[in-house]
Amino acid sequence: MSKSTQTTDDSIDAAADAGTDPASPSTTAAGETEEQVQESWRDYAFEGEPKLSVSDLDVFYGDDHALDGVSMEIPENSVTALIGPSGCGKSTFLRCLNRMNDRIRVARVDGSVRLDGEEIYDDDTDLVSLRKRIGMVFQQPNPFPKSIRDNVSYGPRKHGDLDTGLLARLLGRDDTEEEAELVERALRQAALWEEVSGRLDDNALGLSGGQQQRLCIARALTTDPDVLLMDEPASALDPVATAKIEDLIDDLREQYTVVVVTHNMQQAARISDQTAVFLTGGELVEYGATDQVFEDPKSQRVEDYISGKFG
């Protein structure tokens, strides 16, 4: 085989892999190869039924198309990382999973999200119970200006699951003991109990940033959710606090299905079982086992992104 034939064969193979026409290997100004996203790059096979099943999800903010036909299935009791450059729709996608986008007036969501096979976008979905089953933690820790204890028990009290105080005592339905148990359970699960058990009545705003974030995680765990959504939960924290959050996420996967947005690729590689890569235009380009996505991405654009060529 002559040298020139070899080169041609190689470039045809490469182009076929990238899903592009070998006659027109075009690149954008950012140096990313334009490629047709292929189904096979996104079909991540796993055992068991999916916990969350997303099909043909589109989100528009007014005329802005923020998510473009995203489909993916998320396995139970595992950590799924969502990565991609800023503005590619990661937060938008995460918010779709517990219908937080309903709160954004200009947002329009099309498509389907099923939790344990049940459509969450049905008109008669009870949003309060949905968000009890699918909790959310944000980038900036947002504890209430109340005691550590009250931060954890606030939700259950508000939902009428806990009743404490003078009136409750007078009416003979004092849940102080249940409250203490719940607070301890949630703080232990959030790996914060050891640090705060002696000062539950202190104001939560006196905690460090990392402690505040774990408190917010404890708060999200009080409803005993199935799924925990986290939007860049460690990006406002120092390395030590970040490591604690990462260890915690590692423990949470045993009981919960965790979906975490991170712009830190090393973090995604460290903590997740599977990784979904979104790229500009709100496209899910590649989704697979984390090792595969990082070590052997199928998409050229994903490879460029991961190797730091753009993004």
Ligand SMILES: Nc1ncnc2c1ncn2[C@@H]1O[C@H](COP(=O)(O)OP(=O)(O)O)[C@@H](O)[C@H]1O
């Ligand atoms: N509340 C909103 N109103 C209007 N546009 C929004 C809103 N939230 C996000 N967007 C737009 O949707 C796109 C995706 O944003 P986002 O989901 O926040 O991306 P990421 O989390 O990946 O940075 C961006 O173009 C952003 O400007």
Ligand SMILES: [Mg+2]
């Ligand atoms: Mg975001």
